[in-house]
Amino acid sequence: MSTERSFAKGSAAPGPVPKGHIRLYSMRFCPFAQRARLVLNAKGIKHEIINVNLTDKPEWFLEKNPLGLVPVLETPAGEVITESPITCDYLDEVYPEKKLLPSSPFGKAQQKMMLEDFSKVIPYFYKIPMGKKKGEDTSGLEAELNMKLSKLDEDLVNKKTKFFGGDSITMIDYMMWPWFERLECFELKHCLDRTPELKKWTAQMLEDMAVKATMHRQDSMKAFHASYVAGKPDYDYGL
Structure with missing residues (x-):
């Protein structure tokens, strides 16, 4: 509703x-x-x-x-x-x-630590597109983002699991997902080319029912993002 x-x-x-x-x-x-x-x-x-x-x-x-x-x-x-x-x-x-969320206090703490780490990645998804729009050189920021995404990729490699909390989706996957869904509209999808496990994770997340239920079409997302960057966000775009 x-x-x-x-x-x-x-x-x-x-x-x-x-x-x-x-x-x-x-x-x-x-x-x-x-x-x-x-x-x-x-x-x-x-x-x-x-x-x-x-x-x-x-x-x-x-x-x-x-x-x-x-x-x-x-x-x-x-x-x-x-x-x-x-x-x-x-x-x-x-x-x-x-x-x-995991039932064990340590499992919960692990997810909260991962979320704390991921919160430091989020600003890059905005700084890079904004910088590009202003004609700034964003290669340094992009290199930093690639490094952070590589660490996430490494995490999946070390865990040998499909998702960040195991072989089924847990809270941490949902907490991180919205920014990966927006990689195309941020023009940062190519960043996944260096992170094969993370790329697999995004493909698996796209199969999830909750992800499908909350997604927007890429063209709608891009149109909203363009209005946001222009300083006139169209919150009702497409309605």
Whole structure:
């Protein structure tokens, strides 16, 4: 269940969260919000999606999250949870069907350490395309990104597993996926040519039902990205 079109400043606040559901405040093209959508889909959680215009935020949304960022979860009891890793951990804990995080404290810690490492890779996916648009030399940044992707590739080689947490998809795979889905629109897909295991991982992720359910077509993603880089993000592109 989704509102699709984004709510902007001056819009009326949505009513209470439907009983037996959880509400996700999202933005259709946001990779951080996609993390929560992946987990909701993977776990089969009944949910409602309210999309938000992040340039012209509704007043009622800022009351829920003064930082104005998505994703934001809201429960029927009016509880509000923010920040993508926290929202995803919350969903895994509250809805025990199909656990995505390991049960052992060490297993959980390992995934959190990997996520911490990956958070340092994310800025490259934005700095490189932005730099190219400005006509800057981004070869140094690209070399750094290649090094970081090689480490991820090495991780899969050493583990001898299909995914980062084993032979089935776990939380860490979903936490990393949204940026790999966008490699083509960032014009960075060639970076996978040096990382055969990572390339295999992306092909396997594309077969996943939750990934298929939350994906956008590449042309839509590219059009949104172009509007974002131009400073006029079209949150309702394609609707």
